[in-house]
């Protein structure tokens with residue numbers, strides 16, 4: 319079955335945006351509980367992703383490259399790496415993970431201020 323490639327791509331773009339923004343906002347020094355929350359979230363995210371074929375591929379990637387949750391930097395770097403694995407599978411160009419910087423901005427500067435208080 320052909321499916322709807324446009325809808326699949328749109329869902330993918332929206333999801334990646336959200337996924338990378340979650341990583342960009344993960345604590346720099348997460349507690350054990352926060353690390354476990356992110357790990358569980360990623361495995362459940364992979365199981366429940368609405369495109370079944372994508373979910374299956376992504377779970378295989380996860381088994382090969384388990385989530386890195388020890389810090390914001392490692393989580394964001396891991397997510398960039400795993401997205402590049404999907405890019406490679408789909409014959410898309412590799413994204414330069416050293417350029418992540420402020421690319422994924424949640425627009426929630428107010429929260430950051432509150433955290434520093």
Ligand code: FAD
Nearest residue numbers: 327330331333334338371372375376398399401402404413
């Ligand atoms: P996308 O890959 O959607 O990326 C969006 C934007 O993110 C890019 O324009 C770029 O600015 C940025 N970006 C690109 N690479 C990275 C990176 N490594 N790190 C950070 N930012 C980056 N489609 C299928 O056809 N088959 C599948 O099996 C499949 N599996 C998927 C699994 C998951 C978990 C997700 C979220 C999506 C999957 N998709 C799959 C959809 C696919 O990955 C793309 O989202 C879709 O093809 C649209 O591609 P795009 O070229 O617009 O860029």
